[in-house]
Amino acid sequence: SRRILEIRDLKTYFGRGANEVRSVDGVSLHVDAGETLGVVGESGCGKSVTSLSVMRLVPSPGRYAHGEILFEGRDILGLGAAEMRRLRGDRLSMIFQEPMTSLNPVRTVGDQIAEAFRLHRGLSRKEAAARAVDMLRQVGIPAPERRADEFPHQLSGGMRQRVMIAIALSCHPRLLIADEPTTALDVTIQAQILDLLRKLKAELGMAIMLITHDLGVVAEMCDRVVVMYAGRVVEEARVTDLFDAPAHPYTEGLLASIPKLDEAVDELFAIEGQVPSPTERPPGCPFEPRCRYAFDRCRRETPELRELDGGRRAACFLAADRLARPGAFS
Ligand code: SF4
Ligand code: MG
Numbered sequence: 001s002r003r004i005l006e007i008r009d010l011k012t013y014f015g016r017g018a019n020e021v022r023s024v025d026g027v028s029l030h031v032d033a034g035e036t037l038g039v040v041g042e043s044g045c046g047k048s049v050t051s052l053s054v055m056r057l058v059p060s061p062g063r064y065a066h067g068e069i070l071f072e073g074r075d076i077l078g079l080g081a082a083e084m085r086r087l088r089g090d091r092l093s094m095i096f097q098e099p100m101t102s103l104n105p106v107r108t109v110g111d112q113i114a115e116a117f118r119l120h121r122g123l124s125r126k127e128a129a130a131r132a133v134d135m136l137r138q139v140g141i142p143a144p145e146r147r148a149d150e151f152p153h154q155l156s157g158g159m160r161q162r163v164m165i166a167i168a169l170s171c172h173p174r175l176l177i178a179d180e181p182t183t184a185l186d187v188t189i190q191a192q193i194l195d196l197l198r199k200l201k202a203e204l205g206m207a208i209m210l211i212t213h214d215l216g217v218v219a220e221m222c223d224r225v226v227v228m229y230a231g232r233v234v235e236e237a238r239v240t241d242l243f244d245a246p247a248h249p250y251t252e253g254l255l256a257s258i259p260k261l262d263e264a265v266d267e268l269f270a271i272e273g274q275v276p277s278p279t280e281r282p283p284g285c286p287f288e289p290r291c292r293y294a295f296d297r298c299r300r301e302t303p304e305l306r307e308l309d310g311g312r313r314a315a316c317f318l319a320a321d322r323l324a325r326p327g328a329f330s
Helices: 047-055 081-087 109-121 125-138 157-169 187-204 215-221 239-244 249-256 296-300 319-324
Strands: 003-014 021-032 036-040 062-071 092-095 175-179 207-212 224-229 232-238
Touching: 003 047, 003 207, 021 036, 021 047, 021 062, 021 207, 021 232, 036 047, 036 215, 047 062, 047 092, 047 175, 047 207, 092 157, 109 125, 109 157, 125 157, 157 187, 175 187, 187 215, 207 215, 215 239, 224 239, 224 249, 232 239, 232 249, 239 249
Parallel strands: 036 207, 036 224, 092 175, 175 207
Antiparallel strands: 003 021, 003 062, 224 232
8 A cells, every 4th residue: 555654763852952852752654545543642752743743833943853754755844835835734634632723713614614725726715615615514514504604612612623624624635634633522522523534534535643642542443553652653553453462561551541431530541650751761761660561671772663573563672572472471
């Protein structure tokens, strides 16, 4: 299958010298045409900065210190601002957790969707307005003609997320980046939005890079998954393989902390300890302070992301052993 996105050894840093924050610290991953890749990890692991890097929307004083981001074979880190604007919202789109902050509060939702058609497809005001109503219908908004004339604050949170999706998908992107698209919504609405994304993905044939801290969402939506920790990828696998047997102890911890049906768990990650601060990462394996399997070598050496059997990858000295002898590590 064809590669839509390939990130190679990306490093996105903020600040300099003693204040340097290495939010993304050597990330490599890819997304194939038509697939859904999940990117999981606790907050502060670099997921959002990775996705903002792909959009070239990392806020100042962030900088792309190293690496390549190949989108349809072209390194977008080398594109000019005008080329990047042409790409964004057309071949490459993104939706965020909180639509209220990305929608314009003083423009009607119809106008905001129409803008994409005017900008990227050169449609007239009238044609674009008609297409905007079509899009509202396609994302399941009832009475779309009337809704098109409303402002974001007149809509519910779920409706606003549908509007964001309508804007993002209006030009049929090859890749949609969705950063925690349902986190701010209640459970019923969450399920409806995920259903909608699945349906539109099937209709449009796009690929999705889905950023989430929720492995339940990954199980439901994704083909493959990348687990991030402390600005790096620590595991990559097909979703079924990952749930069968996590190669990395951090993944094991994430899986163990999925809330069970009859247990009230509001703290999603029951792994003890915290993600190391990006200004003071310890030497050795970044997960060592929290790892129940840590041994001497883990304190001295940083494990690299290595290929394992079955096309999986993991950054742990024990990963190959853990997969070969699952009973030995529990
Ligand atoms: Fe744990 Fe060592 Fe593996 Fe790091 S390399 S995850 S500390 S066992
Ligand atoms: Mg985030």
